[in-house]
Amino acid sequence: MRRPDARPLYVQVEAILNDRIVSGDWKSGQALPAEPELAAELGVSAGTLRRALARLEQRHLIERRQGRGTYVTQQTSEQALGQFFRVRNLAGRPVEPDTFITGVSTGPASEEEAARLRLRQGEAVHRIDRSRIFEGEPRIAERITLPAALFPGLSLPLAPAQLASEIYVHYRNAHGIIVVKSEENLSATAATEADAAVLNCPVGTPLLLIERVTFDAAGRVVELRVSRLDTRAHRYAVEIA
Amino acid sequence: MRRPDARPLYVQVEAILNDRIVSGDWKSGQALPAEPELAAELGVSAGTLRRALARLEQRHLIERRQGRGTYVTQQTSEQALGQFFRVRNLAGRPVEPDTFITGVSTGPASEEEAARLRLRQGEAVHRIDRSRIFEGEPRIAERITLPAALFPGLSLPLAPAQLASEIYVHYRNAHGIIVVKSEENLSATAATEADAAVLNCPVGTPLLLIERVTFDAAGRVVELRVSRLDTRAHRYAVEIA
DNA sequence: CTCGCATAGTCTTGTATAAGACACAAGACG
DNA sequence: CGTCTTGTGTCTTATACAAGACTATGCGAG
Missing domain, CATH: 3.40.1410.10 (Chorismate lyase-like)
Known part of the structure; x- marks a missing residue:
């Protein structure tokens, strides 16, 4: 029994979120849904989602601010x-x-x-x-x-x-x-x-x-x-x- | 009530491990203790230890290999x-x-x-x-x-x-x-x-x-x-x- | 008996989940 | 102008299972 996608789940989630940003689904400067909400929607645990978000943040695609939310990086x-x-x-x-x-x-x-x-x-x-x-x-x-x-x-x-x-x-x-x-x-x-x-x-x-x-x-x-x-x-x- | 060290625990653990490498406590190329053992010795959870190890790996101070162990990077x-x-x-x-x-x-x-x-x-x-x-x-x-x-x-x-x-x-x-x-x-x-x-x-x-x-x-x-x-x-x- | 090799066992790190305490930000309210 | 409440991300712990790597065992062929 082989999995359809061998990549770790957090990498797959990263790719999904990356696509949503690239496709303009989430626009520049816009706030992403809150973590628990997004995790539920994607059907993954909060930990897995956070790991994906951390990778996106490292690539400067999103910015996270404690207490405020997570935002698509605005390219000024x-x-x-x-x-x-x-x-x-x-x-x-x-x-x-x-x-x-x-x-x-x-x-x-x-x-x-x-x-x-x-x-x-x-x-x-x-x-x-x-x-x-x-x-x-x-x-x-x-x-x-x-x-x-x-x-x-x-x-x-x-x-x-x-x-x-x-x-x-x-x-x-x-x-x-x-x-x-x-x-x-x-x-x-x-x-x-x-x-x-x-x-x-x-x-x-x-x-x-x-x-x-x-x-x-x-x-x-x-x-x-x-x-x-x-x-x-x-x-x-x-x-x- | 303020903590004596305001940095997150995983950062403190990273600093401790960094010191052990710098001080020669763990020598170049040497294997670190296994994660559960090291976590127990430091009195932190496995998750926190792993987060510290991930940061050390990103700085190329250690190398981790699944199934084998974690090693201090050898500078060839x-x-x-x-x-x-x-x-x-x-x-x-x-x-x-x-x-x-x-x-x-x-x-x-x-x-x-x-x-x-x-x-x-x-x-x-x-x-x-x-x-x-x-x-x-x-x-x-x-x-x-x-x-x-x-x-x-x-x-x-x-x-x-x-x-x-x-x-x-x-x-x-x-x-x-x-x-x-x-x-x-x-x-x-x-x-x-x-x-x-x-x-x-x-x-x-x-x-x-x-x-x-x-x-x-x-x-x-x-x-x-x-x-x-x-x-x-x-x-x-x-x-x- | 010895060699070769498959494989089971066991130790390692990697992945995924869940839950709760905490810290920060902003707005509501007195 | 403080204080409270609510919503957000952050930290830490715990548990379970997956997957890679090495070792030992043991069985069969020779």
């Missing part, structure tokens, strides 16, 4: 910043970037983009070029590439102001895209003339090149981001445990 | 490599480095070293200069700085061969130093003449500069390591979750 720009933005100044303090959009376009994915985003070559992607400004100085030049299928309408009238970062957050919330994980490849490169112009630095200045691929809670690749960081006054901080 | 060079070594080749595959020691010395800590290692300026440190070779080519030039107080005798007759990495692992195991966490600051820099000589690259080549501080299970700073990685054929892979 501050939240995403704290979780994924690793630039620090030389004193080790987090830095608050301003954003300046320098260009937006839509077109077929290049071979490189398609491979990274797991698309077929030629599928439509949106591209956003922007610079990020720390303490008045431009320090990052980056290009964000998004699968158009996941962000319909993003190509439309887009204010060249810094709104774009907010729009981006809005799209994630509205489309059930909950960012969960990023994989990054880091290397060093020399500033090209284009980089030098954007970053206001001499040609050839060593830059930290960050190639990031981001995944959502459904396991989809949602973004490719290539950033060039001028590290003369900043560092990229990573913790390994 | 392979284990440390898998956990802390993030260099990949362009295909994304982990790379197996050879190591070549280029110099060993002992002396008073510089201001910079003292600050990073949390020592008083002038306290004795060991310094190991070495290069790391991937697929026949030298790709990393690095200096490791260790507090002499934690590694007594390391200054003595040291084979210039690649033994040093093994010796280093041995010292950690022998002195209750269990590496648990690293903090890294990444930036880009241009190869100096010294770098160029070691790495066999042109002067000015952009290098990935990695400044790493490593902590052990007792919360001590155990190592400062400054590495310069030639990223022409390799990447530094990081995952953010």
Whole structure:
């Protein structure tokens, strides 16, 4: 006699709850049912449910607050910043970037983009070029590439102001895209003339090149981001445990 | 009526077990007592003990194997490599480095070293200069700085061969130093003449500069390591979750 | 008799349940 | 402005059974 699903029950429950969040059944910021209620509905014990919830919390999909309830994590720009933005100044303090959009376009994915985003070559992607400004100085030049299928309408009238970062957050919330994980490849490169112009630095200045691929809670690749960081006054901080 | 220790019981138990490992009470690779026995000895329920053990396992301090027992993690060079070594080749595959020691010395800590290692300026440190070779080519030039107080005798007759990495692992195991966490600051820099000589690259080549501080299970700073990685054929892979 | 091997026994950690005491938050009420 | 009540998540205990891993036993083949 073999079970239909060999995974532990708490993993199955985790998957069920994950689906409900991804599918928009429970929306961003919304409170989940109380634990006893939810456990009863799912037909599992409170302990098993709590174990599943603990795993979801570890993945930052939900937030639990004693006495208040359990909530689907709201993806504000501050939240995403704290979780994924690793630039620090030389004193080790987090830095608050301003954003300046320098260009937006839509077109077929290049071979490189398609491979990274797991698309077929030629599928439509949106591209956003922007610079990020720390303490008045431009320090990052980056290009964000998004699968158009996941962000319909993003190509439309887009204010060249810094709104774009907010729009981006809005799209994630509205489309059930909950960012969960990023994989990054880091290397060093020399500033090209284009980089030098954007970053206001001499040609050839060593830059930290960050190639990031981001995944959502459904396991989809949602973004490719290539950033060039001028590290003369900043560092990229990573913790390994 | 306030409790003497407001932390949850499972956290207190975790701290007790952590101490036993750090103090060498339970040695590297050794099996812990079985759960029921240990729970009885500590006067807590099996569930509470298991919760503490789960936390220790997450920190890689112990390893649990169903049917066999629970063991203090043994710090082999392979284990440390898998956990802390993030260099990949362009295909994304982990790379197996050879190591070549280029110099060993002992002396008073510089201001910079003292600050990073949390020592008083002038306290004795060991310094190991070495290069790391991937697929026949030298790709990393690095200096490791260790507090002499934690590694007594390391200054003595040291084979210039690649033994040093093994010796280093041995010292950690022998002195209750269990590496648990690293903090890294990444930036880009241009190869100096010294770098160029070691790495066999042109002067000015952009290098990935990695400044790493490593902590052990007792919360001590155990190592400062400054590495310069030639990223022409390799990447530094990081995952953010 | 000895070797090989299946298997039962027993020790280990892993999973799932249940129940009760506790702590925190928010609103109702005096 | 306190105090109470209610609803929430958190901690701790206890029990039972499942599953992995090793050991010993014993039986049969040679």
